[in-house]
Amino acid sequence: xxxxxxxxxxxxxxxxxxxxxxxxxxxxxxxxxxxxxxxxxxxxxxxxxxxxxxxxxxxxxxxxxxxxxxxxxxxxxxxxxxxxxxxxxxxxxxxxxxxxxxxxxxxxxxxxxxxxxxxxxxxxxxxxxxxxxxxxxxxxxxxxxxxxxxxxxxxxxxxxxxxxxxxxxxxxxxxxxxxxxxxxxxxxxxxxxxxxxxxxxxxxxxxxxxxxxxxxxxxxxxxxxxxxxxxxxxxxxxxxxxxxxxxxxxxxxxxxxxxxxxxxxxxxxxxxxxxxxxxxxxxxxxxxxxxxxxxxxxxxxxxxxxxxxxxxxxxxxxxxxxxxxxxxxxxxxxxxxxxxxxxxxxxxxxxxxxxxxxxxxxxxxxxxxxxxxxxxxxxxxxxxxxxxxxxxxxxxxxxxxxxxxxxxxxxxxxxxxxxxxxxxxxxxxxxxxxxxxxxxxxxxxxxxxxxxxxxxxxxxxxxxxxxxxxxxxxxxxxxxxxxxxxxxxxxxxxxxxxxxxxxxxxxxxxxxxxxxxxxxxxxxxxxxxxxxxxxxxxxxxxxxxxxxxxxxxxxxxxxxxxxxxxxxxxxxxxxxxxxxxxxxxxxxxxxxxxxxxxxxxxxxxxxxxxxxxxxxxxxxxxxxxxxxxxxxxxxxxxxxxxx
Numbered sequence: 349x350x351x352x353x354x355x356x357x358x359x360x361x362x363x364x365x366x367x368x369x370x371x372x373x374x375x376x377x378x379x380x381x382x383x384x385x386x387x388x389x390x391x392x393x394x395x396x397x398x399x400x401x402x403x404x405x406x407x408x409x410x411x412x413x414x415x416x417x418x419x420x421x422x423x424x425x426x427x428x429x430x431x432x433x434x435x436x437x438x439x440x441x442x443x444x445x446x447x448x449x450x451x452x453x454x455x456x457x458x459x460x461x462x463x464x465x466x467x468x469x470x471x472x473x474x475x476x477x478x479x480x481x482x483x484x485x486x487x488x489x490x491x492x493x494x495x496x497x498x499x500x501x502x503x504x505x506x507x508x509x510x511x512x513x514x515x516x517x518x519x520x521x522x523x524x525x526x527x528x529x530x531x532x533x534x535x536x537x538x539x540x541x542x543x544x545x546x547x548x549x550x551x552x553x554x555x556x557x558x559x560x561x562x563x564x565x566x567x568x569x570x571x572x573x574x575x576x577x578x579x580x581x582x583x584x585x586x587x588x589x590x591x592x593x594x595x596x597x598x599x600x601x602x603x604x605x606x607x608x609x610x611x612x613x614x615x616x617x618x619x620x621x622x623x624x625x626x627x628x629x630x631x632x633x634x635x636x637x638x639x640x641x642x643x644x645x646x647x648x649x650x651x652x653x654x655x656x657x658x659x660x661x662x663x664x665x666x667x668x669x670x671x672x673x674x675x676x677x678x679x680x681x682x683x684x685x686x687x688x689x690x691x692x693x694x695x696x697x698x699x700x701x702x703x704x705x706x707x708x709x710x711x712x713x714x715x716x717x718x719x720x721x722x723x724x725x726x727x728x729x730x731x732x733x734x735x736x737x738x739x740x741x742x743x744x745x746x747x748x749x750x751x752x753x754x755x756x757x758x759x760x761x762x763x764x765x766x767x768x769x770x771x772x773x774x775x776x777x778x779x780x781x782x783x784x785x786x787x788x789x790x791x792x793x794x795x796x797x798x799x800x801x802x803x804x805x806x807x808x809x810x811x812x813x814x815x816x817x818x819x820x821x822x823x824x825x826x827x828x829x830x831x832x833x834x835x836x837x838x839x840x841x842x843x844x845x846x847x848x849x850x851x852x853x854x855x856x857x858x859x860x861x862x863x864x865x866x867x868x869x870x871x872x873x874x875x876x877x878x879x880x881x882x883x884x885x886x887x888x889x890x891x892x893x894x895x896x897x898x899x900x901x902x903x904x905x906x907x908x909x910x911x912x913x914x915x916x917x918x919x920x921x922x923x924x925x926x927x928x929x930x931x932x933x934x935x936x937x938x939x940x941x942x943x944x945x946x947x948x949x950x951x952x953x954x955x956x957x958x959x960x961x962x963x964x965x966x967x968x969x970x971x972x973x974x975x976x977x978x979x980x981x982x983x984x985x986x987x988x989x990x991x
Contacts, residue, residue, distance in 0.1 A: 363787040363788060364722060364723060364726055364787065365722075366784065366974050366977040366978045366981060367722070367970070367974045368720065368722035368723050368726075369720070369723070369780045369781075369783060369784040369787070369974075369977060370780065370784075370970060370973035370974030370975075370976070370977045371393070371394075371720065371722070371970040371973070371974070372393070372394045372968065372969070372970050372973065373391070373701065373719035373720065374391050374392070374393075374717060374718060374719055374720070374721055375389060375390070375391040375701070375703050375716070375717040375718065375719050376390040376391055376397075376419055376420070377389075377390045377421060377422050377681065378390070378422075378681060378691050378693075378703045378716050378717070379422040379423060379424055379430065379681065379682050379691065380424075380682055380683065380684055380689055380690075380691050380705075381424050381427050381430070381456070381684070382424060382426065382427055382639065382684060382685040383427045383684065383685065384404070384684030384685070384686060384688055384689040385403060385404050385427070386401055386402065386403050386404070386427075386456050387401070387402045387404075387691070387705065387716065388400070388401050388422050388424070388430040388454070389401075389402070389703070389716060389717060390419045390421075390422050390432065391419075391717060392413075392414075392419075393970060394416065394968060394969045394970045394971070395416050395969075395970070396413055396414075396415065396416065397413075397414040397415065397416070397417055397418075397419040397434070398411050398412060398413050398414060399411070399412045399414065399419075399422070399430070399432055399454055399458060400458070401430070401454075401456055401457070401458050403456070404689075410456075410457050410458030410459075411458055412454055412458040412459070412460060414432070414434055414452075417434040417435060417436050418434065418435040418436065418447075418968055419432065419433070419434050419435075420433045420434065420435055420449070421433040421480070423480055423483065423491075423638075424483075425453070425483050425489040425490075425491050425528045426483075426487055426488060426489035427456075428455070428456075428488065428489075428528075428529075429453045429454065429455060429461070429489075429528040429529070430453075430454050430456075431451055431452070431453055431454075431480065431491055431528060432451070432452045432454055433449060433450075433451050433478075433480070434449070434450055434451075434452060435447050435448060435449045435450070436448055437932060437964060446934065447934075447964075449478050450463060450464065450465075451463070451464040451478065451480070451491070451493065451526075452464075453528035453529065453531065461528075461529060462528060462529065462530055462531030462532075463531050464491075464493065464526050464531045464533070465531065465533070478493050478494065479493070479494055479545065480492070480493055481493060481494050481523060481545065481546055481547060481548045481554075482547070482548040482549075482550070482552065482641070483638070484525075484550060484551060484552045485550040485551070485639070486551070488527075488529070489528070490525045490526060490527060490528075490552060491525075491526045491528055492523060492524070492525055492526075492536075492546075492548045492552050493523075493524050493526060493533075494521060494522075494523055494524075494544075494545040494546055520538065520539050520540055520541055520543065521539045521543050521544065521545065522535045522537065522538045522539060523535070523536050523537035523538075523539075523546045523548070523554055524536065525552055536552065536553075536554070537554040539557070539559075540559075541562060542559040542560055542561050542562060542568075543557060543558070543559050544558045544559060544560055545557075545558050546558070547594075547596055547597040547604075548597070549574070549597065549599050549641060550599050550640075550641050553574075554572065555571065555572055555573075555574075555597045555602075555604075555617065556569065556570070556571055556572075556582075556594065556596075556597045556604050557569070557570040557571075557572075557579060558570075558594060566584060566585045567584075567585040568581060568583065568584045568585065569581070569582045569583045569592065569594055569604070569606075570582060571604055571615070571617045572617065573602060573617035573618045574602050574617070574618075576617075580617075580620070582604065582606075582615060582620075583606070590608050590609050591608070591609055591805050592606050592607065592608050593606065593607040594606060595607055595612070595633075595634050596634060596636065596643075597641070598614075598641060598642050598643055599640065599641040599642065600640060600641075600642045601614060601616065601642075602616065602617050602618060603615055603616045603617060604617065605625065605634060605643060607632055609805065610628045610629075610632075610804055610805065611624060611626060611627060611628035612624070612625045612626040612628070612632060612634075612646060613625060625643075625646070625658075626646050626648070626656060628648075629648030629649060629650075630648055630649060630650040630802055630803050630804075631648060631649065631650070631653070631773065631775070631802035631803075632646060632647070632648040633646075633647050633648075634646055634647075635647060635655070635662070635680060637659065637662065638682070639685050642659070643658055643659075644657065644658060644659040644662040644663075644680075645657040645658055645659065645662065645663060645666075646658070647679075649776070650733075650745060650802075650803065651733035651745070651747075651776060652677065652733070652776045653677050653679075653775075653776060661687055662680065662683070662687070665680070665683070665687070665690050665706060665708060666678060666680055666692075668706065668708075669690070669692050669694070669704070669706055669713070672713055673694045675696065676694050676695060676696040676699055677694070677695055677696060677776050677777065678692050678693075678694050679692065679693045679694075679695075680692055681693055681703075687708070688707065688708050688709050689705060689706065689707050689708065690705070690706040690708070691703065691704070691705060691706075691716075692704050692706060695719075695777050695778050696731075696776065696777070696778070697729075697731035697747065697749065697776060697777065697778060697779060697782070697783075698728045698729060698730055698731055698749075698778075698783075699728070699778065700718065700719050700720035700723050700724075700778045701718075701719040701720075701777070701778055702715065702716075702717070702718050702719065703715070703716040703717050703718075703719075704716055719778070720778070720780070726787075727752040727753070728752060728783050728786065728787070729749040729750055729751050729752055729782070729783055729786030729787070729792070730749065730750050730752065731747055731748065731749045731750075731782075732747070732748055732750075733745065733746075733747060733748075734746050734747075734748055734829070734830075736825060736826055736829035736830075737825070737829075738798070738818070738821065738822050738825045739821055739825055740818065742798060742807075742810065742822075744795055744796065744797060744798070744822050744825065744826060745795075745796045745803075746793055746794055746795040746796060746826050747774055747782075747792075747793075747794040747796075748791065748792070748793055748794075748830065748835075749779075749782050749783070749785075749786045749791065749792040749794075750786070750791050750835065751786045751787070751788075751789050751790065751791070752786070752787075754791075756834075756835075757833070757834035757835060758835065759834065759835070759836060759837040760789070760790065760791040760835060760836050760837065760840075760990075761789070761790050761791070761836070761837060761840040761841070761842075761988050761989075761990055762790065762791045762792070762793060762827065762830065762836040762837070762840065762841045762842075763785050763790045763791070763792050763793070763841075763842055763843070763844055763984070763988075764793050764795070764823055764826070764827060764841065764842070764843040764844070764845075764856075764864075765781065765782055765785070765792050765793065765794050765843075765844055765845060765849065766794070766795060766797065766823055766843070766845045766848070766849040766852040766853075767794065767796075767800070767845075767848070767849055768845070768846055768847030768848045768849050768850075769799070769800065769801065769847070769848050770797070770799045770800065770811060770815070770819065770848040770900075771799065771800070771801045771808060771811075772800065772801050772802075772848075773796050773800045773801050773802040773803070774794045774796065779794070780973075781844075781846075781977070782794060784977050784981075785844075785984075788981060788984070788990065789990035790984070790988075790990065791830070791835060791836050793826050793827065793830055793836075795822055795823050795826040797811070797819045797822035797823060798810040798811045798814065798818055798819060798822055799811015799812070799814065799819055799900075811900070812900050813900070813901070813908070815848075815851065815855070815876070815900070815901060815912050816855050816859055816911065816912025816913075817912070819852070820852065820855050820856060820859060820860060823843070823852065823856065824860060824863055827841055827863070839865075840865060840988060841863070841864050841865060841988075842864055842865050842866040842867065842868070842984060842987065842988045843856045843857070843863075843864045843866075843867050843868070844867075844868040844870075844980065845868075845869065845870065845872065846869075846870035846871055846872070846967075847870070847871050847872065847935070847936060847965065848872075848873070849870075849872070850869035850870050850871055850872020850873070850936075851869070851872045851873040851874070851914070852872075853867040853868055853869045853872060854867060854869050854872055854873075854874050854914035854915075854925070854944060855912070855914050857914070857921050857922075857923055857925055858914040858917040858918065858920050858921050859912075859914070859917060859920070861920050861921055861922045861923070862922065864923055865923055865987055865988050866923050866924045866925070866926070866983065866984070866987035866988055867923060867924075867925050867926070868925070868926035868927075868928070868980055868983060868984075869925070869926070869927055869928070869941065869944070870928045870929070870967075870976065871928070871929050871930060871933055871935070871936050871941075871965050872927075872936065872940065872941065872944075873936055873940050874913065874914045874915040874940050874941065874943050874944035874947070875913045875914075875915040875916065875940065875943050875944075876901055876909050876910075876912055876913045877906075877909055877910065877913060878913075878915075878939070878940065878943060879901075879936075879940065880901070880909075882937055882939075914944060915943045915944045915946075915947040916947070918944070918947035918948045918950070918951050918953060919951045919953075921948065921951075921953045923954075923987070924954045924955065924956075924983070924986075924987050925944070925948060925953070925954070925955040925956075926955070926956050926958070926979070926980070926983045927941040927944055927945055927955060927956065927957045927958065928941070928958045928960065928976055928979060928980075929941040929942075929957075929958075929959055929960065930959075930960040930963030930964050930965060930967065930972065931959050931960065931961055931962065931963065932962060932963060932964045933963075933964055933965040934964065934965065935964075935965035936965060938959065941957060942957070945957040956979075956983065958975075958976075958979050960972040960975065960976065
């Protein structure tokens with residue numbers, strides 16, 4: 349059953365156009381109904397997102413057009429409705445656009461029957477996302493959603509989760525139980541100004557609550573056992589205590605699953621007894637059985653994910669698919685309640701994501717759709733995992749991508765591509781920018797520099813105060829390690845990055861002016877002092893996370909802050925600089941790229957500034973993604989020619 353068809357493979361004579369890489373994925377998500385009879389697929393183009401609903405063994409494909417929105421998630425509420433989460437951008441305070449998320453109930457005939465909270469004036473603007481906390485097991489199903497009492501403030505400012513105690517118009521979050529047939533709901537749990545959200549059981553009762561104190565910025569987790577009315581503190585953040593990350597609540601155990609200092613533990617809510625579940629690993633996440641609200645497996649891995657299955661039946665199904673798609677990451681997106689049909693996403697760094705239906709009874713695996721259909725059948729770059737020593741001895745991991753067909757030790761031109769965050773990481777998945785560069789003949793290095801997330805607490809904290817310091821030399825040490833293999837030419841290296849990666853590109857050009865032949869920043873920070881001032885002006889100094897930003901940057905030392913700001917060192921730049929920024933970016937304001945452009949212009953340094961119209965920080969439109977790749981291609985062809 350090929351629901352979304354691919355296109356013919358590109359000729360090997362020429363690489364695919366930038367648009368083949370720059371398009372937003374044609375498939376975002378696929379979800380199967382509890383009875384296993386229908387599959388809802390979220391996809392389309394950035395100009396017209398659609399929901400397609402296929403019925404097993406029946407012709408026809410009802411389609412609901414959503415328009416030019418960000419379509420993010422699907423979840424079935426029983427067999428009668430699939431809930432689609434969509435987002436758009438709304439400018440509400442005259443300065444910044446905010447990401448607004450709404451939920452729509454859709455029938456199996458692809459008819460939108462309700463939009464949640466249309467009957468509430470206080471929910472006209474829902475900022476920063478409203479996650480679905482759960483769906484009740486009883487029929488008809490109800491949907492539990494958090495963060496749904498944010499509203500427009502009295503003076504026309506967005507009343508987001510960035511509230512501080514003492515504000516008269518500060519609202520609190522509530523847990524709502526929604527009837528998907530009407531979109532109307534009722535409050536079943538009310539938080540306080542510190543409450544961020546809840547986890548629920550299959551009956552819709554809140555069992556876990558997450559708080560952040562907006563004054564002290566301390567994170568807390570509370571639990572409430574079945575049959576109890578009082579909340580009990582499970583964990584409170586402490587600089588010297590263990591670090592916890594909430595993974596979710598499980599019904600069969602009446603327990604909460606937590607990542608504790610890199611290991612997964614289960615804590616029973618009734619007696620507080622904590623027991624180990626996994627010895628630990630990197631980038632851990634859980635695979636949930638949504639019908640039982642239980643943990644089916646644990647996925648972890650530094651380079652490539654591996655699974656530890658607690659549910660043998662689900663693990664067996666995954667094993668069939670893993671053998672069928674050897675060498676790729678197989679992620680189970682869901683299954684039918686009777687476990688006869690499974691939905692899986694299959695991908696690797698060299699293989700764009702594709703979605704499949706596995707019918708266990710029929711022993712069939714059928715394609716549902718390709719995320720990048722224009723790349724189907726195209727030979728892409730090969731990616732491997734390496735580790736190297738930084739100059740202070742710290743071991744740094746990295747992904748290296750080599751163009752398809754490249755000869756060994758061929759001294760290729762290299763692009764260093766640091767990730768954003770910086771508390772993030774690259775994964776074992778298709779990266780459209782890295783593969784685009786490889787298709788043009790460049791080797792690509794993606795270092796997981798100190799400060800990256802997904803490895804260890806110590807590794808992440810090693811990046812504090814090192815934005816312009818050891819984080820940057822970690823990149824240079826990766827270039828040296830790769831040069832030693834003979835694969836790349838040390839004299840032909842450029843650096844390209846987005847967000848924090850954009851800052852790293854500008855820092856490379858200004859703080860290490862002899863290291864690179866050129867630098868390209870997408871939505872990057874250029875003046876750290878200006879960044880701090882912007883955050884304080886727009887959100888306030890007591891907002892949770894503001895202190896973390898200052899600590900990460902080392903803002904207590906003004907001299908160090910200035911020493912790490914590329915715009916203040918424009919005179920040191922010796923290479924061409926490309927600046928790309930979306931005019932609707934609310935994460936890093938376009939003024940940061942303009943600041944760097946002005947600084948370079950003032951000292952007569954070569955630069956190019958490209959402003960992407962109607963685009964945000966994340967490049968969510970195919971047209972501007974493609975424009976970005978085309979601009980990068982021209983810039984690199986001029987300053988880092990392959991031949």
